[in-house]
Amino acid sequence: MVRVRFAPSPTGSLHIGGARTCLFNWLYARAKKGRFVLRIEDTDKLRSKKEYLDEILDSLNWLGLKWDEIYYQGQRFALYREYAEKLLKSGAAYIERSEGNKEAVIFKVNPQKIKIRDLIRGDIEFEAESIKDQVLIKSDGTPTYNFACVVDDATTDITHVIRGDDHISNTPKQVLLYNALGFALPEFAHLPLILGSEGGRLSKRTGATSIGDYRKMGYLAQALVNYLLLLSWSPGSNREIIGIDEAMQIFDIKDVNKTAATFNLDKLNWVNNQYLKKENAQKLADAVIPLLIERQYIREGDFDRNYIVALLKLFQARLARINDFLDWADFFFVEDVQIDPQAQKKHLGADLSREFRMFINRLDGLKEFELQTIETSFREMVKELGIEAKALIHPIRVALTGKTVGPGLFEVIYYLGRERTKQRLMRWVSST
RNA sequence: GACCCCGUCGUCUAGCCUGGUCCAGGACAAGAGCUUUUCAAGCUCUCGGCACGGGUUCAAAUCCCGUCGGGGUCACCA
Numbered sequence: 487m488v489r490v491r492f493a494p495s496p497t498g499s500l501h502i503g504g505a506r507t508c509l510f511n512w513l514y515a516r517a518k519k520g521r522f523v524l525r526i527e528d529t530d531k532l533r534s535k536k537e538y539l540d541e542i543l544d545s546l547n548w549l550g551l552k553w554d555e556i557y558y559q560g561q562r563f564a565l566y567r568e569y570a571e572k573l574l575k576s577g578a579a580y581i582e583r584s585e586g587n588k589e590a591v592i593f594k595v596n597p598q599k600i601k602i603r604d605l606i607r608g609d610i611e612f613e614a615e616s617i618k619d620q621v622l623i624k625s626d627g628t629p630t631y632n633f634a635c636v637v638d639d640a641t642t643d644i645t646h647v648i649r650g651d652d653h654i655s656n657t658p659k660q661v662l663l664y665n666a667l668g669f670a671l672p673e674f675a676h677l678p679l680i681l682g683s684e685g686g687r688l689s690k691r692t693g694a695t696s697i698g699d700y701r702k703m704g705y706l707a708q709a710l711v712n713y714l715l716l717l718s719w720s721p722g723s724n725r726e727i728i729g730i731d732e733a734m735q736i737f738d739i740k741d742v743n744k745t746a747a748t749f750n751l752d753k754l755n756w757v758n759n760q761y762l763k764k765e766n767a768q769k770l771a772d773a774v775i776p777l778l779i780e781r782q783y784i785r786e787g788d789f790d791r792n793y794i795v796a797l798l799k800l801f802q803a804r805l806a807r808i809n810d811f812l813d814w815a816d817f818f819f820v821e822d823v824q825i826d827p828q829a830q831k832k833h834l835g836a837d838l839s840r841e842f843r844m845f846i847n848r849l850d851g852l853k854e855f856e857l858q859t860i861e862t863s864f865r866e867m868v869k870e871l872g873i874e875a876k877a878l879i880h881p882i883r884v885a886l887t888g889k890t891v892g893p894g895l896f897e898v899i900y901y902l903g904r905e906r907t908k909q910r911l912m913r914w915v916s917s918t
Numbered sequence: 919g920a921c922c923c924c925g926u927c928g929u930c931u932a933g934c935c936u937g938g939u940c941c942a943g944g945a946c947a948a949g950a951g952c953u954u955u956u957c958a959a960g961c962u963c964u965c966g967g968c969a970c971g972g973g974u975u976c977a978a979a980u981c982c983c984g985u986c987g988g989g990g991u992c993a994c995c996a
Contacts, residue, residue, distance in 0.1 A: 495996045527996060582994095590994060607923070616921055616992085624994035631996045655922060655991040678924075678989095685988070713930095716945085720931055724944040743924095743931085746989060750929050753946045763959080803959045814958080865954095879955045891957045 488520025489645045492553075493635070495527040496539040499696035502688055502749060503650060503680050505549060506714045510677060511648045512551045513730075513737040520645070524553035525638055528560045529628050545697035549707050550730060557642060559634050566629035569637050569667060570622050578666040579622055588625035593633075593663065595619050600658040605646075605675035606742050612658040620659055636660050640669035648675045648739060651746070675739045678718050678746040688749055704773070704808030706765065709758040716757075717747040727760050755806040763803045767795045773808050774798065781812055783819035797901060800893040817887040818901065823910065825888040833881040833890070839915045841871065841878055842885070846908050846915075855904050861896045886910050 492508040494500065500508075515522035524546070528534040546553070570591045573579035579593045600612045622633040629637070635656075639647060654676050664671050682688040695703075700710055711730050715721070719742050721728045762770070771794050778784045778794070797818055801811055817823045825834075848863045849855075868875050879895050886898055886907060899907050 493996085497996070530995060533995075584994085588994095592994090610922070612922075618992090621994045626994075628994085630994065635996090650990095651923070652990055656996095658922095676923085681989075683929090687989090716930060718930090722932070724932070726930090726945050745924055745931095747931090748929060750946070753930065756946055759959085801958095804957070806958075810958080874954095876955055883956065889956090893956095895955060 487645070488515060488518040489523060489643050490515050490520065490648055491523040491525050491639070491642070491644050492551075493525040493527050493638075493649075494542050495530065495533075496535060496542060497530060497533040498538055499698055500542045500545040501696055502714070505545070505697050505710075506680060506717060507648070507650055507677055508546065508551055509549070509711060509714050510719070510737075510739070510742065513734055514646065514648060514739050515554075516734040517737045521554045522552075523642060523644065524556045525642070526556070526558045526560075527631070527634070528558060529631070529634055531560075531628070534560075541696070541698055545701075548701060549697065549711055555642075557638065559629075559638065562634075562638065563627070563629065565641065566623065566634055566637055570629075570633070573622065573666055576666070584625050590621055590625040591623040593620040593622050593666070595659075595662060600661055602657050602661055602674055604654075605673055605739050606678075607676060607744055610654065610657075614658070614662070617659060617662075620663075632656055632659050633663065636663040636667070636669070639672060640664065640667065644672050646673045646675060646739070648677065651676050651679045675742070677742060678744055680717055681746050681748045683748060683750070685748075704805075704810065705754070705758050706761045706808075709761040710754070712761070713754045713757045716753075717749070718743050718745070727757070759804075759806050762805050762808065765802070767798045767802060770798045770802065770808060771795045774811055777809065777812055778819065783812070783816070793901070800897055800901065814889075814892065817889070821906075823886075823888040825884065826890065829884045829888065829890045833884045834914060837916060838878070838881055842882075842911045842915050844871075845878075845882070846911055849899075849904055849908060852904075855900070857896055857900045860899050864896070881914075882911070885914050 490511040492504075492511045494504055494508075512522050514520070526539060528539070570579065573593065574581065574591060579591050582590050582592050584590065595614055595617050598614045600614055602610050602612070604610055620632060621630050623629055638644075657674055657676075661671065680688055697710070701707070708729060712728060715728060715730075715733055716726065719737070721733065721736060771791060775784070775789075775791070775794065778789075779786050784794075797815055798811065801815055804814070805811060844867060845864065848867055849860070852859050852863060864878075865875065868878055880890070883892060883895050883898065884890060886895075886902060892898060902910075
């Protein structure tokens with residue numbers, strides 16, 4: 487049975503690169519009907535933090551990457567000790583004393599050729615001469631990464647080690663340990679790295695944001711997963727939008743490419759929009775309501791949920807992120823609407839008092855304040871005035887929303903309501 | 919620097935293994951247009967690439983070699 491693992495260290499939050507590595511492991515386990523193991527590499531007691539652990543677990547759950555088993559290296563020190571003793575006994579390792587009478591266990595590296603087989607890259611050869619003797623157990627008693635990694639992978643029966651490219655040079659060191667310990671080698675697969683916008687590792691500057699931050703910015707988990715799927719893997723047949731359930735059916739580690747991919751926010755935004763427009767507005771409301779409260783656009787326990795759902799439907803198709811709704815739909819929640827100066831100059835420069843007043847009168851005269859009656863009334867009016875509809879539509883939109891972009895004008899008027907529409911138009915009507 | 923990996927439009931990719939169907943297909947971005955109402959949605963179109971040089975071959979994005987370019991690793995961090 488296939489057994490794979492993802493091994494984050496709780497010294498920071500989960501980032502794009504880690505999430506992708508985890509996703510591919512998870513996918514491979516599901517595709518092969520195997521098991522997905524999570525291993526927490528918390529041997530560095532100083533840098534490991536409970537908050538990070540919680541955040542990583544939380545992000546993984548949010549992405550839908552559930553693990554079948556979980557191990558903590560911090561609880562397995564006795565095991566590493568045991569295997570270190572074994573190597574000491576067989577003469578493969580030796581003890582080095584440092585000042586303070588502290589002891590470290592060091593693995594002797596003998597010159598030889600080390601060939602590793604990689605499922606993605608084929609065979610890679612290394613010369614052991616370029617590898618120094620390896621510390622197994624540090625003088626503080628904790629195991630080193632490479633040693634703990636090998637002991638854990640072997641003793642938890644990991645069949646496929648799928649990890650980032652940056653571990654390629656660790657692999658020969660680990661192979662040496664597998665051999666010395668008498669463990670069978672797993673299959674290796676090294677995923678290409680995800681690069682930042684300016685080349686090189688993803689960093690804060692170049693777009694490395696934690697998964698939790700993407701969540702806060704209003705990205706959907708399925709969209710983020712879908713985007714990650716598109717980096718270094720492709721479902722084929724020119725498809726861009728694919729869900730994790732479907733990917734699970736056709737994913738194979740052999741199909742992953744070798745080339746590093748650059749993270750591109752524009753495309754993530756596009757993918758997110760694809761999901762957003764199909765998402766149930768009720769669910770979007772669940773996400774957006776707390777944000778509206780936080781921004782004091784609505785008060786907790788005192789708002790009309792159906793109204794918010796209706797507004798969401800108006801904007802849904804245009805949103806790149808859920809949070810864009812807050813800025814784009816602000817005029818529905820705020821009375822003192824900020825008018826974009828450019829928009830004002832362009833559409834409200836001329837005096838439209840007469841037209842606005844006429845429209846206000848017409849709105850007052852409507853027995854039924856409905857989408858259809860509003861539009862009909864407006865169209866009749868411009869016809870009577872002998873002007874183009876857009877000559878008035880744009881100024882009215884700016885007066886009502888402060889923006890030149892937004893949903894259709896009649897929807898805006900309908901959901902703003904008769905009174906608020908009149909008030910906002912009145913501001914542009916001169917008293918003389 | 920040493921060792922290792924990689925190199926198809928600006929970006930993500932299909933094609934490469936099993937050479938001809940590829941004067942290289944799709945997506946994002948950009949530009950243009952359409953949408954009796956905007957665009958940040960939708961539709962249509964345009965721009966743009968096999969890193970370079972040598973082979974092998976009737977034929978190369980696909981195979982081989984070299985160059986150049988990018989990235990990774992060289993810790994008692996993981």
